Amino acid sequence: MQKEQEAGTTYVGGEKRPALVETLYERTVTDPEKAAFVRREGEEWRPLSYGDFWRRVERFASGLARLGVGRGSRVAIVSGNRPEWPIGDLAVQSLGGVVVPVYPTLEEEQIGYILGHSGAGVAIVEGEGLLRKVREAGEGLSHLVSMEGSTGVLSFGEVEALGEEEPLGDAWEEGWRSLRREDVATVIYTSGTTGRQKGAVLTHGNILSNLEGIRDALPVVREDVFLSFLPLSHVFERTCSQFLSLYVGATTYYAESMEKIPENLREVRPTLMLCVPRLYEKMYERVREQGESGGPLRRALFERAVEAGREKYRLEREGREPGALLRARLALYDKLVYRRVREATGGRVRCFVSGGAKLEQEVGEFFYACGVRIVEGYGLTETSPVICCNRIPVPRFGTVGRPIFGTSVRISEEGEIQVKGPGVTGGYLDDEEATREAFTEDGWFRTGDMGEFDAEGHLRVTGRLKHILVLSTGKNVAPEPVEAAIAAQPHVLQAVLLGDGRKYVAALVVPDYDAVRRTLGVDDGGERLARDERCREIVGREIEEACRRFAPYERPKKFALLPRELSVEEGELTPTLKVRMHVVRERYAREIESLYQS
Template sequence: MEVKPTIVTTVPRLFERMHTLIIKNIESGSPAKKRIFYWALGVGRDYVASKKKGIVGPILRTQYAVADRLVLSKLKERTGGRIKFFVSGGAALSRELGEFFESVGIMIVEGYGMTESSPVISANRSDDYKFGSVGKPLNNVQVKIDEDGEILTRGPHVMLGYYKNKEATAEAIDKDGWLHTGDVGHFDTDGFIVITDRKKHLFVNSGGKNIAPQPIENLLQQSKFVDQIVLIGDKKRFNTALIVPDFDNLKEFANEHHLQYRSEEDLLADEKVNDAVRKDINDLQRDLAKYEQVRRFKLLPVPFTIENGDLTPTLKVKRKVVEQKYADLIESMYK
């Protein structure tokens, strides 16, 4: 059945896979195809930037028309051809992904909320948005940041309480009517809400440094070799990571460098493969503070999935489950 939606609500994982498939298809093409694609992407980026300023010159307008005809329109057509915008929620969308699809002509807006808030608290709008944020609070929705950084919200959108569970209700909603979301974040200078991580996911290393894993994981997932990643470091001397690699890209690297392997396990154990992943990670994390950087990692042969119990139905990693499952492997990285 053919479907041509106008608005689609989904999670960041879909956009990550779309981006991976697009880049993989381009990189496997001819040099001419690659040049045209990246030229069109650059034109799209310039066009968006100029349009935001309200000034699009005739040369750029002509270039964009050509780029759209040759490349951009074909990518948009793959979404059904009628998409006005995508709505992303459930987890943080990286700024880089948002800007990539914006350059292509595919708008992604992020919103934020929870079931207890009916469910929307804030949202980016098609005419007022900022990648890396979850937008501004809706009308009649109050939001404030608590002393510990937790996002609190109050207003007619907040639930009355949990059904026949006064204790849980009292934990979630304080005496002044503020719903405690469990998320940590802040307002930027333009009034957009930026979420750092879930409060329960923050950890403190053995040196007393507070670390939010999600932004670091999002950064390192930009590596073509990294499909999924879980940062480890609670009460530890340094950060490590469990990485589910992109096997297609690993195999392509191995073939280009004439590496011999019989199985995916052989591939993961290869020193040159690990060196390539390490180089990518180090390049991406060079601007992070030393205590935020990943010092060691292990490549996993099996992905995190809903079926094996590692992911929630909304594709979020169950950190405690993963840490318990790979406890021995994690411990080996600290020896």
């Protein structure tokens, strides 16, 4: 085996607790009047205090108990982000039950598989559209609970009313205080990019150890304000936003939608937010477009501001302070460029957290210059999820940081990242074969990702072990770094690399058609622009520029433009925004073949 890294062994996060529910309960009694969750309703943001949150958890738990939910019961939650999600989550866990999150964007067949395989007896569902899907898919369900109310099923409020009529009282508290770290808290199904979804079994101890590790690595405090956008059915958002916010006694606002993120940032003024790199890249591209569209003088100003910010980052990464001249330049650029970026994020962001894909170093350095730290991390559903993360005040861009407290990481002889620690799942639900394949003989979890450590012990993820493109020439190409570099260009949204078994690399590219329309001064749709030679020239130049740093055999020789963005709704992306290659290959078979015709 190659190099192995383990984080510090001195835990500084305070006393360790036996289970999630007891840990989070203590936050509700510390400051019961403080807002725990806030949701937009009409023209107002409506808060739910910690005290009211806990009272609703108790009522809902008592109501679920009357429906037969108890120790070992599996309850599915199929919903977007809203206060009923954590209420239902903690209520089920408090009864010793197991929560099964289900992405609301999944197809009926996938929902049916998860409900059936997990053995869920109750499903808590958001609205009428999802209720129809779950009704059709969930043949084995004994009860459906609608968050918004629906004819023929119990409403969320009615279940709370049942609990109020017949509360569990002292027996409820005795029950959740008896839970221990080894008890199962949740079963989370992986996104299924290459086959049938697997249910990762996570205990209270798995998740708590992750919270302890995150708190040890990042200064998250009760005064923080989270803006929650990623789906709570994803372990990243659920652990690192919902549970972490409750763990420290912070406040979480629920973003209204992707389109409303800019508006919500200015209104909520969060101090912390989790998201995928694409959001940060889009923000950077908009700022860059504004800088480059204002004529030569403004363009030069923007470029100098970016370069000064990079210089500041390089110095501070080395532990040095900027000199007097650079400080003066930075003060000027702060008034003209950086301050506007901070204002667009609400003006008080201490930390953006990026995960799920590679963040381009250029983007991280720019936000750093503006006084907005982006902390890139790495993890999997099976690791609860965080394995590594960067630290502030000076993240190491281009890496995912060092392992969190108690987690060890090693690189195998094949280059695979392997993990051991208290956050790692014990296995997959009712799948001994998959569980056996997921671990090495000496007990390390196989992530399936390839990586390497830098000289200071920061992990760099270099690709997927099974997603290497093996060209017919014998060359191996890791697609993710090339795709990320192309997708970071101003006129590109998405890129998918091809070439397995072929003699050269090619790419399917989705342009940022809004940016293309602005550049060309046209109103054409994607179908027409995908055939426009001017659009191809713009994208072609950016692909060439993005790929300069890669070896010649790694650069796409040809590319095809797709008329629309790959999406979860069309089945081309998983709910965690990973590309389903088998779907893309089938759907765009004609375009792919055209790239390999001589």
